[in-house]
Amino acid sequence: MPPESSQLLVLVLRKIPIFKGLSPSQVKNILGLCTHKSYKKGSQVCRSNTPSHEMYILLSGELAVVASGGIRVATILPVTTVGEMGVITGQPRSATVEASKASNIFVVKKKSFDDMLSDDGDVRATVYKNIIxxxxxxxxxxxxxxxxxxxxxxxxxxxxxxxxxxxxxxxxxxxxxxxxxxxxxxxxxxxxxxxxxxxxxxLTPKILVVVDEADFCRLVTEALVGFTVVEAGNSHEALAIVAEKKLDLVITEILTPNIDGFALLENLRAKHPQLPVLAVSGNSDAEEVWIQDFNGYIDKPVRPAQLRDLVKEKVAQRKNEDNS
Structure with a gap:
């Protein structure tokens, strides 16, 4: 690492609360413990209830703290640490963390960090005081x-x-x-x-949700108060429901073992060209979704308010088109 980059990182790390008060040389020693990792959007950094063997320093990008059902409960921005309390206390992870944007992260192994604290009493005292x-x-x-x-x-x-x-x-x-x-x-x-x-x-708008995750379906139902939510566990069920019911909008997974969202979209466009279809995924490229002519894209982890606003917008848009 060039000396200029190293000095800049030392200055940045000294602003992180648990490293506050450490000398540049002490922070440089911590920097020597770091391993750089890049995470793609949607990648899991750590999972709830797993051992806290590492802590993370987010340098760029964005992370999301995710609860069960894919609900985002917090957003983490640079430059900050993640998982440091678990490393210090030895407790399991309290939450799942995913990369909501492509992110660059420094990883610090618990054993290496513990060894450094054991060897340097000044660093240990400062870090513990900062944690308190x-x-x-x-x-x-x-x-x-x-x-x-x-x-x-x-x-x-x-x-x-x-x-x-x-x-x-x-x-x-x-x-x-x-x-x-x-x-x-x-x-x-x-x-x-x-x-x-x-x-x-x-008079109540009807939304078809094509997913094979019970938690996600429950999230959609809770978010869309005032709508009638109809569930389908695969593409075949979805097409049967569309043939029987008058729907206002469809939300579908893109690719799962039971659902091919792209094939479903093609079928719906052929038979029901005016029916809005939203795609939901934690892995697919949003640009590919737009190219495939979906009416919108819902990125996992899902934010209920964002989901509700998008559904309301598309349903109202279709209603205006029908009345024009």
Whole structure:
């Protein structure tokens, strides 16, 4: 490594909280423990509940902390460390981390780091003090967030109580309307309710989700409140559902053992050219997706708000086209 690059990295690493207060020579020793690795977009850096044998220093790119179901819960930007607490405490990984963009990372092995701390008491004392400071700050921030959460919870419960009252009033109005319609017409109350349900169902946008992951399907269903979500576990099921139901949009995996999203898109374009189709994948190149004429691309790990906004946009766009 050229001397200029080495000096620049030392300056950068000294700004990382756990290395704060170390001398340039001490940071240079840590730099000597580092191995460079490049991660492609979608690659897994570390997995939850696995041993903490390494810590990472993100130099460029972007990482995502991912929960079960592919939900992104945090974004990590350069320059920062990842997994350092596990290396210090020996606890398993608390989360899965993936590269949400192509990233360059320094990897530090736990054994090498432990050996250096054992050999250099000054570095050990400084690093441990920094970790205590980091944890203290985190605890303080957590306490602040907890107080804010309690306030938000109280406000939410108050609004919820108001919504419950409104819901009760609307239910009473609905029941009264059904009884009046039944008394003045030739239908029973059950028949009136059935007809109302059918009419409401026709007004609710229907989204077909073609995936073979139960967690992802649950994520989509929870994100798309106000939509009717229909599930298909493979391309054959998807085509059968499209033939039977009037749909507003399709979300499909691109390539899995049971789903060929490109072939499904070709079939849908031939038979239902106006039906919007969104692709979802953690590995495919977005440029290839656009070339294949999908109406949009959902990158894993999925952000529920981003998914919801994209679906709303495409459904509204199609509705406007149908009305024009």
């Amino acid at each position: 400071d980091v944890l203290s700050e985190k605890l303080n921030n957590d306490n602040i967030r907890m107080r804010d959460h309690q306030l938000e919870k109280s406000e939410y419960e108050s609004r919820l109580l108001g919504f419950e009252r409104q819901l009760l009033q609307e239910r009473l109005r609905f029941d009264t309307s059904v009884e009046m319609a039944a008394e003045r017409g030739d239908m029973t109350k059950d028949e009136v309710v059935m007809q109302i349900d059918e009419q409401v169902g026709n």
